[in-house]
Amino acid sequence: MFEGIISTDNLPTLDLHGEIGDISRVMIYDFIRDNIKLKNKYVVIIHGKGSLVVKKVTYEVIKNNKDVLEYKLCYYNDGATILKLNTL
Numbered sequence: 565m566f567e568g569i570i571s572t573d574n575l576p577t578l579d580l581h582g583e584i585g586d587i588s589r590v591m592i593y594d595f596i597r598d599n600i601k602l603k604n605k606y607v608v609i610i611h612g613k614g615s616l617v618v619k620k621v622t623y624e625v626i627k628n629n630k631d632v633l634e635y636k637l638c639y640y641n642d643g644a645t646i647l648k649l650n651t652l
Contacts, residue, residue, distance in 0.1 A: 566606075566636055566646060575646070577608040585621045592625045596649065600631050603651045613643040 578595040580588045592609060599607050609626075611619040622645060626632045631650045638644040 566634070566648070572608045572638060572641075572644065572646060575606050575608050576602075576604050577610060579610040580618050580622070581610065581612050583618060585617050588618050588621045589625055592622060593629075596626075596629060596631055596647070600649055600651060605649055605651050607647050607649060608638070608644050609647065610641075610644045619643075 576595075576599055578591060580591065583591065588611075595607065595609070609622055611622040613619075626635050626645070626647060632647050633650050634648040636646050638646055
C-alpha cells in the first residue's frame with residue numbers, strides 16, 4: 565500500500581487550488597493519464613480544504629477510474645490525496 569511513502573515532496577503533484585469542478589475533472593483525468601504513460605506509480609492531487617467542491621469532484625473521478633488502484637487522504641495534509649496508479 566502506501567507504507568514506503570514518507571514524504572510527498574518527491575511525487576508528481578497536481579494542485580487544483582482556484583479551479584472549478586468541471587475544469588478540475590478534466591485536469592485530473594489528464595494528470596492520471598499522463599502519469600500512467602510516464603510509469604509513475606504514486607501521485608498526489610492537492611484539492612484543498614475549502615468549500616469541498618473540488619475535493620468531491622476529485623473523489624468522484626478517482627473512484628471511477630480503473631487506472632487508480634488505491635487512494636488515501638494524505639496523513640499530514642488533509643487537503644491532498646495520494647493515489648497509487650496501475651502502471652502495468
